[in-house]
Amino acid sequence: MTKMYAAIARRALVVAALTTFCFTGNLLAQNKAIGFKQGAPFSEGYIAGNTLYVAGQQGPDAHGKVTGTDIALQTTNAIAAVKKVVEQAGYQMSDIVSVTVYVTDLADVPAMNEVYKKLMADPKPARATVQVAGLIGGAKIEISAIAVKH
Structure with a gap:
C-alpha cells in the first residue's frame, strides 16, 4: 500500500510541476x-x-x-x-x-x-x-x- 501511495504522490508532483511550468511559460510568453x-x-x-x-x-x-x-x-x-x-x-x-x-x-x-x-x-x-x-x-x-x- 505504501508503495502505491508513493507512486501516486510522485505522479501528482510531476503533474503539478508540469502544470506550473506550462502556466508560467505561457505568462512569460505574453x-x-x-x-x-x-x-x-x-x-x-x-x-x-x-x-x-x-x-x-x-x-x-x-x-x-x-x-x-x-x-x-x-x-x-x-x-x-x-x-x-x-x-x-x-x-x-x-x-x-x-x-x-x-x-x-x-x-x-x-x-x-x-x-x-x-x-x-x-x-x-x-x-x-x-x-x-x-x-x-x-x-x-x-x-x-x-x-x-x-
Missing part, C-alpha cells in the same frame, strides 16, 4: 515591450501577464518637442500619448486602473483636472498627483498608467 524607441533606455509600455505598465508620457508635438507652457495643452497631449501606448498594446482606456500624474507646479492641478476629467474614461482610475522639481524637456506634466485586461 510579456513584451511596447513602443520601444531605438537607443532609448526604456519602453513606452510593458505587458506582463494581463497588465500593461505605461511609462511616463509628456505628450510632445508632432516634432517631438514639448510645446508651450499651457498646462491644458500639455495635459491633452500627455493623455493622447498614454492612449496611443494603451491602444498599441491592444488595451482600452477603460482598462486603466491606476495613474500617476507628475506636475512641476501644484497651482496647475485645477486646470489639469478639467482636461483630465474630460479625457479619461469612466470610472476614473485610482490616481496619485505628485509635484516634482522638474521634468525632462521642460514639460509641466508627465503621466504614467497601469492597465489591466478584465
Whole structure:
C-alpha cells in the first residue's frame, strides 16, 4: 500500500510541476515591450501577464518637442500619448486602473483636472498627483498608467 501511495504522490508532483511550468511559460510568453524607441533606455509600455505598465508620457508635438507652457495643452497631449501606448498594446482606456500624474507646479492641478476629467474614461482610475522639481524637456506634466485586461 505504501508503495502505491508513493507512486501516486510522485505522479501528482510531476503533474503539478508540469502544470506550473506550462502556466508560467505561457505568462512569460505574453510579456513584451511596447513602443520601444531605438537607443532609448526604456519602453513606452510593458505587458506582463494581463497588465500593461505605461511609462511616463509628456505628450510632445508632432516634432517631438514639448510645446508651450499651457498646462491644458500639455495635459491633452500627455493623455493622447498614454492612449496611443494603451491602444498599441491592444488595451482600452477603460482598462486603466491606476495613474500617476507628475506636475512641476501644484497651482496647475485645477486646470489639469478639467482636461483630465474630460479625457479619461469612466470610472476614473485610482490616481496619485505628485509635484516634482522638474521634468525632462521642460514639460509641466508627465503621466504614467497601469492597465489591466478584465
